[in-house]
Amino acid sequence: MQKINNKFNGKIKSNFDINEENVANMTVQYIDSVTSDNLELQKYLLNFLIKKIVDKSDQTSVLEYSIFNKLKNIKHMQDKLNKVFPNGITEFRYYLDTKYKELNNALKEKKFQKADEITKNYLIQLAQENIKVKRKWLYFTDIHSIPPYDLFFIDLLWKIYSNSRFGFSVQRNIWLSCNKNWGIFLEKINWNQENKIKRYPDEFTWNTSATKGHLPLFNQIRGNQAFLSLLEHHAWIIYDC
Structure with a gap:
């Protein structure tokens, strides 16, 4: 083939x-x-x-x-x-050239740390579009409010510019391959060091030499509930990622 x-x-x-x-x-x-x-x-x-x-x-x-x-x-x-x-x-071009232009440009230039921060901000905005009092972080209960197509599109850009090494759907597939065992999963994507979450940002790898699934980081500093909700988002079923 x-x-x-x-x-x-x-x-x-x-x-x-x-x-x-x-x-x-x-x-x-x-x-x-x-x-x-x-x-x-x-x-x-x-x-x-x-x-x-x-x-x-x-x-x-x-x-x-x-x-x-x-x-x-x-x-x-x-x-x-x-x-x-x-x-x-x-x-599709509107999403690429306007709505997600900043992320597209950062990923195209291989500025993965910048792209990670942009991604976090996008997800916060998307999840809180209908909330009057805005926050600078996400609760796990916010995740279901992220529109599936937006999540799919953000993930698509990460996969394209990393040759399918990075992206939420890549992380989800690794998580499923670990039978949803969180400890094994964190080891697989190289977020753990001596059974502790690595320190942000210096202990993470910001290029394509990183372990598959290493990026984006999303909400790793605030615990795993929001990230787990993201891995369970219905977008991955809709788009068969």
Whole structure:
């Protein structure tokens, strides 16, 4: 499968040196030829589209719209596509270029400590949108108020810019693999040192050499209840992360 994906990816990239209209025509013809009955390539194509839009955040190309329309016409891909792009590419770009621009820029520049702080502030704002008296922290009871799509989008950016090493859904999958054993989980993501939570920020690793699932930190300093609620958030079921 990896060889097929590399060939597919290379075929598309080889066309980017040609003018925009020819890129769309040539590449979509190729996509049509390889995706009609190939479920794995259809899934790969969706991931390729998402990454391409995020990488090229200034505008949407003819190629990206062409891939989007191709996937939209494949019946069993429509549900997944509607979850990622509930109101099309335009609203996805609003989240990318406006609503979460600060996080997107920090992650793109690999400034993971800054991105961690930005993420914390976003989650606090999202969870308290309907609360009159604002706080600078979250209770575990606040977590369910975070809209699923916003949580999915924040997590998506973390995964894209870390090559799927970081993100809440990555942490959730590790937690599940540990049978929800909190002590084992903290060891796995390297938050513990000699059975104690590491000191923020110096004892944490702020680059992609960190253990898988090490970032973002979220609410680790205030205990595990809020973080546990985040790992149990219904967004992960909706988006099958």
